[in-house]
Amino acid sequence: MATLAPLADVSSFLFPIEQIVIPPDRQREKAEPDQGLIDSIREQGLIQPIVIKKDGTLVAGERRLRAHLHLNLAHIRATVFEDLPPLQAFLVELIENIQRKQLSWQEETAAVYTYHNMRLDQFPAWTARGTAGDLGFTDNWVSRQLAVGAELADPNVRDCPTFQGAFNYLTAKADRARIAAHSRGIEIAGAAHSLKIPPIIPINATKEEKTQALLAHMNLKENVVETLEDLDDALTNISAGKIAAAALEQQRKTEIVNDIILHDDFLAWAEEYAGPKFDVLHVDFPYGKGYSGARTRKTKEHIAPIYRDDPDIYFALVEGLLQLQDNFTFPAAHCIFWFDMMYYDWTVKQFEAAGWKAAQPYPLIWTKGYSGIASDVRRRPRHCYETALLFSRGDRKIARLEKDHFECALDPEKLHLNQKPLEMLKHFLGLVVDEHSAVLDPTCGSGTALAAAGQLGAARILGVELDESNASVARFLLQRYHPGATNAPAPEDVHPAEELPPIQDSSAPR
Numbered sequence: 426m427a428t429l430a431p432l433a434d435v436s437s438f439l440f441p442i443e444q445i446v447i448p449p450d451r452q453r454e455k456a457e458p459d460q461g462l463i464d465s466i467r468e469q470g471l472i473q474p475i476v477i478k479k480d481g482t483l484v485a486g487e488r489r490l491r492a493h494l495h496l497n498l499a500h501i502r503a504t505v506f507e508d509l510p511p512l513q514a515f516l517v518e519l520i521e522n523i524q525r526k527q528l529s530w531q532e533e534t535a536a537v538y539t540y541h542n543m544r545l546d547q548f549p550a551w552t553a554r555g556t557a558g559d560l561g562f563t564d565n566w567v568s569r570q571l572a573v574g575a576e577l578a579d580p581n582v583r584d585c586p587t588f589q590g591a592f593n594y595l596t597a598k599a600d601r602a603r604i605a606a607h608s609r610g611i612e613i614a615g616a617a618h619s620l621k622i623p624p625i626i627p628i629n630a631t632k633e634e635k636t637q638a639l640l641a642h643m644n645l646k647e648n649v650v651e652t653l654e655d656l657d658d659a660l661t662n663i664s665a666g667k668i669a670a671a672a673l674e675q676q677r678k679t680e681i682v683n684d685i686i687l688h689d690d691f692l693a694w695a696e697e698y699a700g701p702k703f704d705v706l707h708v709d710f711p712y713g714k715g716y717s718g719a720r721t722r723k724t725k726e727h728i729a730p731i732y733r734d735d736p737d738i739y740f741a742l743v744e745g746l747l748q749l750q751d752n753f754t755f756p757a758a759h760c761i762f763w764f765d766m767m768y769y770d771w772t773v774k775q776f777e778a779a780g781w782k783a784a785q786p787y788p789l790i791w792t793k794g795y796s797g798i799a800s801d802v803r804r805r806p807r808h809c810y811e812t813a814l815l816f817s818r819g820d821r822k823i824a825r826l827e828k829d830h831f832e833c834a835l836d837p838e839k840l841h842l843n844q845k846p847l848e849m850l851k852h853f854l855g856l857v858v859d860e861h862s863a864v865l866d867p868t869c870g871s872g873t874a875l876a877a878a879g880q881l882g883a884a885r886i887l888g889v890e891l892d893e894s895n896a897s898v899a900r901f902l903l904q905r906y907h908p909g910a911t912n913a914p915a916p917e918d919v920h921p922a923e924e925l926p927p928i929q930d931s932s933a934p935r
Contacts, residue, residue, distance in 0.1 A: 781817065815856065
């Protein structure tokens, strides 16, 4: 393996500071000295010389140089390397910065990635092991740096507070891509671990059958401390995830979805559906609060709501969703399910019996300021929040880490009685939607959740809506918030201010 030539070291001497040139392409974005370094140089002088080329170009030691400038010193002790080539100068600066912990993790990773590619330009067969040898670090450390360095342009990676957080984000992203590919029948060679997607447990299974099925598919490595072998697996899986993402993108080009918003009865549609499946469900059924007729939607007289909001409807929709789920849901999926807390226990038991598990026992909470229902102003507080449960099956990983509550007022230009704000929906859907996600909203109402999913980059979205006037609103809002939707009408074709006036207030619970 090719190695760098030994450095031609020349003894250090005092060099005029005014003749030193700081190159613009330094590895560190910020190199200001702290007060401790300034005080140390003032009291004890410079212990470790800076490194320069013979023409005065700085190679290493910018903080020490700036400390001298701060102290108004005219000279600095420097070591000069004669005819230092660019690659060697970069290596000297990188090793010193790493050893002195002078780089942020982003700067360190970018520098390692840049150095590795400089070596690749010299030797096309260069490997991470060669870079590890030059830097004096382990192969795994360098491999992890290179894996993250290749993705630093992604703000989700770059903005992570720690390197480990960025690496974890990439491994989870790769897992989601591989699971999405597996769900769609795309097998990716080279992944370190085969995907184990739990079977769908029949809704009428006995308790013993459910327990045995879950135990048989438990992931016993979830709480195991990461070993060197696990690191190798993670790097392999990141590579496999990139291959899976490319395969998913290619498959998306072959998927043809003619309608984004369907005017149909969800249960009737689900029973007959045989098209592409979905891995994110956004479900906002009527809450079963007993509201019906004119109280479910305030619009002009010619628009008559055709659905009810009573417990029987809620129970029927939930049971139908779970009984027919395999017609439209991938084996690995997430579901954000809005509900009323009075049905918490019943709802969780229904989903668990159908093979789902709650991501946490606590609901997602949307607080909406002072807007809400005051059912008894003399005895009860105003109810000003709504709740949703996050369910998963098949161990699909979340897309990003977000808090489980969000405060956001109602949209003042609301065109649908139960229209939830786009900002809030993007927050919660952001937990589970990425560029590989296919999102279904079985009772889409205003369509705002689909618009939010589209803005988050979902690969495919589809909504089903029973009320034809609501479906028109959904198409209009989808075109407004997500113009890429294929079947949404152009804004000039719909006039919501005339046809569907904004709703100022409502007695409905949602």
